[in-house]
Amino acid sequence: MLLLLLLTNAFVLLPWAGAGRIIGRRKAEAHSKPYMAYLEIQTVSQNYSCGGFLIRPDAVLSAAHCVAMKGTVRVTVILGAHNIRGREQSQQKIPAGRWFIHPEYSHKDEENDIVLLKLKKKARINKNVQCISIAKENEHVGEGALCNVSGWGWTSDKGNAANVLMEVELEVQNEEICEQISTDYQRQSMICVGDAYSKKSPYKGDSGGPLVCNKKAHGIVSHGYPEVLFPEVFTRISHFEPWIRKQLRRFGRKVIPCFPFSD
Structure with a gap:
């Protein structure tokens, strides 16, 4: 089963950094996401x-x-x-x-x-x-929108889960990117999110968390692709x-x- 969570800014490894270490993640302010x-x-x-x-x-x-x-x-x-x-x-x-x-x-x-x-x-x-509002049937989040994803999932590829809530800002991508990666991508029910340039993504343990855009939940962390870390696919709530x-x-x-x- 593919579970996804929070990867954040990768960097050029220095000799003391340790193989596979991921840095640049951001701790969420305590209780800032009560939903x-x-x-x-x-x-x-x-x-x-x-x-x-x-x-x-x-x-x-x-x-x-x-x-x-x-x-x-x-x-x-x-x-x-x-x-x-x-x-x-x-x-x-x-x-x-x-x-x-x-x-x-x-x-x-x-x-x-x-x-x-x-x-x-x-x-x-x-x-x-507290609750969070969800996107209605006629509400769509488009390419270029900046959204927030948070979770307690892995913060590195070595299996280190976060103790405190982490967050990352992701950009909604052109859907053709996900379509080129997989023929299973469905525009009406999925959202293509995250780009290789920013090197940010959900990762193991973040599955099920919300993609929050403009204070509404528009997506649900769903899955990625074995060939690439970015982008990821979110379930389209609307x-x-x-x-x-x-x-x-x-x-x-x-x-x-x-x-x-x-x-």
Whole structure:
């Protein structure tokens, strides 16, 4: 399974730097992204993590490939975290009771890579735990847009996961770039993000995190290509917005308000 997370500015290796070291990443200001969720995932054979984001007090969006496993899968959602390894009073740990994977999700080519998780209890909304608005069906983010991606994933190719939330700014690319790399790229449901010049990208462990453009979640960290580190592919939320609304109605008829995060 391809899990993705935060690579940042690579540089020319100096003799003391160590092979494969990646530097230039940026720590996010503590609790500056109160919509972020850390998913602890347990299966019979392994434990791992993904990202996600709160869109309602009882609902988190993430990538389908994070939970689309055979056998028993348990997911615990941690909200309000900055140092995920620390004992922060701001953290709320809530099990996911159910989740709805898109019925046309394909593990082979990562099409329709989206899942909506229903929390067993509502999150307590406060300054450290807030929702984020998602792109509506008619809202599109175009080439050249600068967006933010954050997560607790690997910060180097040696497998070092971040303890604190990291962030990186990425540019939306011309979709022809991803189309040239893979015939599986789908314009209507995917976003091509990140360029080789900036050498920034999500990496292992960041899957499921949001691509935030102009204070709205427009994408979900999905997958990359074995041949190249850049660009990466994000699930296009606007394409799935009607499906998301339909699933939320299955949670219950009553609409649960959640004031969206704003800077």
